[in-house]
Amino acid sequence: MTVTGLGDMVQQFKFARNTTAIKTDLAALANSLSTGKVQDLARSLGGDTARYTHIAYDLSRIDAFQKTAEEVALSLSGKQSAAKRFDEIRSEIASVLLKVTDLSNGDQVQQAANSSSQAFEDMVSVLNSRIADRSLFAGTSVASRATVPAAEMLNAISATLLPGATVPDIVQAVTDYFSDPVGGFATTGFLGQTAPGPAQRISENRQIAQTPTAADERFTAALSAAAIAAISDQIGSISGTERRELLNQAGEYLHIAADGLTDLRAEIGASEETVANVLAELGARRTTLGTARNALEQSDPFETATELQAVQLQLETHFSAMARLSQLSLLRFL
Secondary structure: OOOOOOOHHHHHHHHHHHHHHHHHHHHHHHHHHHHOEOOOHHHHOOOOOHHHHHHHHHHHHHHHHHHHHHHHHHHHHHHHHHHHHHHHHHHHHHHHHHOOOOOOOHHHHHHHHHHHHHHHHHHHHHHOOEEOOEEOOOOOOOOOOOEOOHHHHHHHHHOOOOOOOOHHHHHHHHHHHHHOOOOOHHHHHEOOOOOOOOOEEOOOOOEEOOOOOOOOHHHHHHHHHHHHHHHOOOOOOOOHHHHHHHHHHHHHHHHHHHHHHHHHHHHHHHHHHHHHHHHHHHHHHHHHHHHHHHHHHEOOHHHHHHHHHHHHHHHHHHHHHHHHHHOOOHHHHO
16 A cells, blocks of 8 residues: 655645644634633624624614714704804894883984894894804705805895885885795895705604794794894984884884794704704614623623633644654654
8 A cells, every 4th residue: 555645745734724723713813801802703693693783783773773863962962052042142132122212312313223233133143153064054055155145135135125214114025025925035135045955863663853044034023123223223214203213113022933933943943852852762772782792792701711722732743743753853763
C-alpha cells in the first residue's frame, strides 16, 4: 500500500491556518466575556434569529417615529410661543385703543395710532417666526416667509381707498382685504400654502396635522382689527374725530378676536399633549424592546469563561504539538 504524506510547506501552512482559527475563537470569547454580549448571535440562538430580527425592526421604526415626533413637538412648541406672543400684542394694543375717547387730545390719539402701527408690524413679524430655519406659519412652504411685510399690506389696503373715504369705507376695505378668499391677503399677503399638507405620522396610529397657518381666520381677524388702527395713521384726509372712531372700533374688534386666539392656542396645546403622550409611549416601548434585545445578545459569563479556558488549553496543546513536530528529523530517528 502506498502512503502519501504532506510536505513540510503544506504542513506549515496547515498549522498556521489552525493557529489563526483558534486565536480568532479565543479573541471572540475574550471580547464576549468583557462586553457581556455574544459574538456569534446566530449560533447562540441556534439559528432561530426571527425574534431578534423582529425586535430590531420594531426598534428602528420606533426610532424613526421618535425623531418625527420630536421635530413635531419642537414645531408645536414654537407655534405655541408665537401664538402666545401674538395674543399678548393684541391684548396690549386693544387696551391702548379702548382708552381712546372723544375727550382724548390730538397727542394722545397720535400716540395711539403710532402704537397701533408698531403693534401691527410686531404681529406680522410673529407670524413670520422660524424655528430650525423652518417657517412656523407658512404651511408646507416651510422655506418661505408666511406673509409679506406689514407696510406692504397697509399700502395694498390704502390703494383701494377712494378720496374722501369714510370710517365705514375704511373698515370695509380692511375687512375685505383680510377676508376675501380669492384676493387681498389670501393671494398677495399670505406667501405660504393654504392647502393642507399631509399629516405627519408620529406612531403607527397617530398623525398630527400641519396647522395653523398665518391665513387662519383667527389670526387674520386680529390682523384686520390691528390694521384698521394702523392705517388710520396713513390717511391724512380723515378728521381727528374719525381717527378716534377708527382707533376705538379697532380696539373693540381686537377685544373680540381674543376668543378665537384662545381656541387656536388650545388646539395647539391639544396637539402638544398628544405628541407628548406618544413620545412617552414610544419611550416605554423602546425600553421594553431594548431589554428583550439585550437579553438575546447577553452571554452567560460562566459558560463563556469555561469555553475560553477550553480554547486557551486547545491553543497551548496546538503550540506544543507544533513544537514536537518541528523537532522531528531523520538524523534523530537514526
